[in-house]
Amino acid sequence: MFRRILKWTLRVVALLVIVLAVFLINLIWFRPWSLNLFYEKVFAQVLFDEPELLSSIGLVERFGLTGHSAKLGDASPAHQQRFFDRAKKDLADLRAYPLEKQDASQTLSTHILEWYLTQQIEGEKFQWHNYPVNQLFGVQSEFPSFMANTHRLLAPRDCEYYRQRLMAVGTKFDQLIESLKVREQKGILPPRFVVEKVLTEMNNFVAQPPAENILATSFKTRAAKIEGLSDEQRLAFQKRIETAITGDVYFAYRKLIDYCNAVLPKTTTDDGVWKLPDGDAFYAYALRRSTTTTLNPEEVHNLGLREVTRIEGEMRALLDANGFAGRPIGEAMDALGKDQRFLFPNDDKGRADALAEYTRLIDDAIERSRLLFATVPKAKIEVRRVPVFKEATSPGAYYNGASLDGTRPGVFYANLRDMNEIPKWSMHRLAYHEGVPGHHWQIATAQELKGLPQFRKLIPFTAYQEGWALYTEWLAKEAGWYDGDPFGDLGRLQAELFRAVRLVVDTGIHAKRWPREQAITYMRDKTGMGEKEVTAEIERYIVNPG
Structure with a gap:
């Protein structure tokens, strides 16, 4: 009797193994039977091929999958081509699922994924039309930021993973240099100022004693909070990190420095992508990708000019009513930006006070937003300073999303390189835009949605994300958050004017062949923003067209 039961049990187990194997083979190597499984397959393929992205999202660590934490992404040309080849296959497979058999939610998901894949495939012919080493978000500056702020350090094994990632940077940079040489052969080089600023940044980075480098100091601070590590183990890990x-x-950085020094004489002072092979076609594609519209550069340029005129009219009324009657708008805003009533001291205490004020504004906005929104995201948000080693060329602020497992909050990074760039009347709208109810609120809400494919929660649509953040600045005005604060409202309008000016200067640089200096002058004259901030913004558009 026992043997018979055992025999049938083994047969059932064998059958289940066969069924599971058939299911996995179909899921991994072929088009899945289920459309919903196909959505997740597409998402998983990308995710598990990009270990740094996988760490950033924080999706699989809760299931004990941590091996990716010891690896860095592949930056080779071959890996880049595999991405496009897979996108083509995924698009063909997606189109094989009949639309008439899909429910409303699936139909929408299919249309979104089809649009996204189509845009990626269209960009294959322009895959070399970018500058992966640049002063804004280049590989050379993103790597230390990633290690200091994103790499998990919650357990002793995470310390070893950290060391292994440091040791892997040589391979990644070799792959990066290989891809830079492909661009060089195709006549795609960044403007001279980009290479000069990157060289300054990297030379300063490697000139630091290892113990003072952000890679060592951030490790020391975070490793001190890991339970289960003795002081001796922490010191041993710290020594290994500094050795790495x-x-x-x-x-690895010195090899990249050598390459940049060699390529510097070949660069020019032409800033727009019009100078690249098929540059006009590339820029038109970049506009379509970023805006999700079919507006051509001339139409975008003219839209920006009209918006500049409209917003200036609103600012004129506020300025006239508050002691600046008759003064040009840019001049008036420049004067307001230098008014000592609105400035923090340009020292460490002033920076600490600014971070505290941003935090207060975020906390206040969370409570106010509970009255405006039915859904309140669970993800937390913190305000931090842009890392000092890269703040000179970084924008005024940016946001990094929270991990899905809740171990890392969303972070609003504020650039505190010069406190004279941060008048107090400008802080409200920046906190609303980057934090609540702007980027943090929207991105965290999307990540926490239930019943949708993962890609729907995480694919970035620039037009929507930036459009939402700009809308929330206006929403704060409509909700009365600026009542009794005309200068805060002027800060909001200056930021809106800044976006309109961006349309003008981006198309000016890349389609109308404006030199960098002309774009800087136009933005300074129109907005009254500080020279350092404007310069960083214009240089941002040069390396990130569209």
Whole structure:
């Protein structure tokens, strides 16, 4: 009797194994039977091929999958081509699912994924039309930021993963240099100022004693909070990290420095992508990708000019009513930006006070937003300073999303390089835009949605994300958050004017062949923003067209 039961049990187990194997083979190597499984397959393929992205999202660690934490992404040309080849296959497979058999939610998901894949495939012919080493978000500055702020350090094994990632940077930079040489062969080089600023940044980075490098200091601070590590173990790990910085990280950076020094004489002062092969076609594609419209550069330029005129009219009324009657708008805003009543001290205390004020504004906005929105995201948000090593060329602020597992909050990074760039009347709208109810509120809400494919929660649509954040600045006005604060409202309007000016200067640089200096002058004259901030913004558009 026992043997018979055992025999039938083994047969059932074998059958289940066969069924599972058939299911997995179909899921991994072929088009899945289920459309919903196909959505997740597409998402998983990308995710598990990009270990740094996988760490950033924080989706699989809760299931004990942590091996990716020891790896860096592949930056080779071959890997880049595999991405496009897979996108083509995924699009063909997606189109094989009949639309008439899909429910309303699936139909919408299919249309979104089809649009996204189509845009990616259209960009294959322009895959080299970018500058992966640049002063804004280049690989050379994103790597230290990623390690300091995103790499998990919650358990002893995470310390070893950290070391292994430092040791892997040499391979990544070799792949990066290989891809830069492909661009060089195709006549695609960044403007001279980009290479000069990157060289300054990297030379300063490797000139630091290893113990003072952000890779070592951030590790020391975070490793001190790991339970289960003795002081001796922490010191041993710290020594290994500093050894890896010297022997692996700095060695890799010096190779990249050598390449940049060699390529510098070949660069020019032409800033727009019009100079690249098929540059006009590339820029038209970049506009379509970023705006999700079919507006051509001339139409975008003229839209910006009209918006500049409209917003200036609103600002004129507020300025006239508050002591600036008759003064040009840019001049008046420049004067307001230098008014000592609205400035923090340009020292460490002033920076600490600014971070505290941003935090207060975010906390207040969360409570106010509970009255405006039915859904309140669970993800937390923090305000931090842009890392000092890259703040000179970074924008005024940016946001990084929270991890899905809740171990890392969303972070609103504020650039505190010069406190004279941060008048108090400008802080409200920036907190609303980057934090609540802007980027943090929208991105966290999307990530926490139930019943949708993962890609619907995480695919970035620039037009929507930036459009939402700009809308929330206006929403704060409509909700009365600026009542009794005309200068705060002027800060909101200056930011809206800044977006309109961006349309003008972006198309001016890349389609109308404006030199960098002309774009800087136009933005300064129109907005009254500080020279350092404007310069960083214009240089941002040069390396990130559209």
